[in-house]
Amino acid sequence: MDGLMPIGAFARLARLTVKAVRHYDAEGLLVPAHVDARSGYRYYRADQVRTATTIALLRGLDVPLAVVREVLDAPDGDAVTTVLSRERARLRHELARREEVLRSLDGLLRRPERVRYAVAVADRAPQGLAGVTGPVRAAALDEDTGALCRRALAATTARGPLVAVFPLDLVDEFPVTAGLPSEAPDVVLPGGPWATTLHVGPYPELPLAYSALLEHVRERGHEAVGPVSETYLTDPSTAAPDELVTRIAVALRE
Structure with missing residues (x-):
């Protein structure tokens, strides 16, 4: 040998x-x-x-x-270059995502231990949304939701703030609808009592707002039944992460 x-x-x-x-x-x-x-x-x-x-x-x-x-x-150098260029773009995107997470973590650890959220409970009318529905993985929640929101914006001419609708209980993979307010809706959010709060800051910190929202609901004897909605009141392509404003809401049992 x-x-x-x-x-x-x-x-x-x-x-x-x-x-x-x-x-x-x-x-x-x-x-x-x-x-x-x-x-x-x-x-x-x-x-x-x-x-x-x-x-x-x-x-x-x-x-x-x-x-x-x-x-x-790869059969030749050009093919290798194509594959590596694609990977370079993916890695840059991943690096940007990780830097955003680190910024969020730094901001979170520098804040007071408990962030105060004002929660309101009120009846609201049914809301129609024109958009798209697709699967979202819990392990890639922000990434998959962002992709779904981009699809929704490309698929409709409706105007208004973008809304994403989630089930109350998240499993490994679950359906999410992203859309804009419309009188010719693909999905209708139910009317009735909803609990609502406002989150100002990066999307990875939204769990803080959800925790405050659901704790308020529980303490006051309400029962959250879902769905849950996130209304994005600022454009992440133009606003800094600390300036993003998101209204989150959960439907309650009447």
């Missing part, structure tokens, strides 16, 4: 763990040059270190395995 090295030596040369090399083999990304039929031991060529290093660098950037496979299978 001239020119071949056992998996341990190859892993050291590629600066990977043996476990990682085996994992990439199982994924079809770093297939050994030879597998001993009797022992099952893997052997690699020295020129496979380039592939191993490419995989390690991409995974170090949290690039998904499917995209790593695209890079390795």
Whole structure:
């Protein structure tokens, strides 16, 4: 087996763990040059270190395995550039999102421990919304809701503040409607008693407002039945995160 090295030596040369090399083999990304039929031991060529290093660098950037496979299978340099440009845009978006989360966390930790929210309970008329409904993942709530809101804005000519409607209890994945007030609605929010409060600040801090809202409802003997609505009173493309104004409301049992 001239020119071949056992998996341990190859892993050291590629600066990977043996476990990682085996994992990439199982994924079809770093297939050994030879597998001993009797022992099952893997052997690699020295020129496979380039592939191993490419995989390690991409995974170090949290690039998904499917995209790593695209890079390795790309037929030419132009195809590689296309894939990497797409990943560069994704990573920049993710970096911006994480910076926003850090700003929110910094602001949250510098504030008084308890933020005061004024909560009002009042009857309101049914409200029709023209928009779109789609699935939202709890693990990607802000991202999926934002995408749904952009679809809603593109799909309707209605005017007014954008509204997103959620179920009261969130599971791993749930339907959300995003739309604008309309007399030709796709969905109608029920009339009756609603509890409402106003949140000023970044969207990741909305749970603070929800906590205050639902605590107020519970303390006064009301029963929240849903749905829940978020009305976005400022444009996140023009307003700073600390200046975003969101009205949140929950329907109550009559």
